[in-house]
Amino acid sequence: MDIDNVVDMMKEMASQLKKINENAYNQYKPIVSDLCSRVAPLDEVEHTLDRMLDFCGDDAFLGLFKDVCRYYFDIYPEMIAYQVNLYREIWDTE
Numbered sequence: 001m002d003i004d005n006v007v008d009m010m011k012e013m014a015s016q017l018k019k020i021n022e023n024a025y026n027q028y029k030p031i032v033s034d035l036c037s038r039v040a041p042l043d044e045v046e047h048t049l050d051r052m053l054d055f056c057g058d059d060a061f062l063g064l065f066k067d068v069c070r071y072y073f074d075i076y077p078e079m080i081a082y083q084v085n086l087y088r089e090i091w092d093t094e
Helices: 003-035 042-055 061-072 078-090
Strands: none
Touching: 003 042, 003 061, 042 061, 042 078, 061 078
16 A cells, blocks of 8 residues: 555545534534533433543534533532543543
């Protein structure tokens, strides 16, 4: 396999990843709006954030994750702190 093929494959993978992230954003945006319009039970918020972590490498999606964390920080501070630490373990490179 020559370098041009590798580059083309990487471009295609990046394009597919972008589409996956856009799809996830579009699916989670109404879920986040709903969660942030009421006080959801702890387990619902926790499970949603757990699932959202997979997509937090995307800046737009990370914004949704942060919206939920900010909204629920005063309500469920321990769980939010745990989720933020998970985010840092997975995505924070600094």
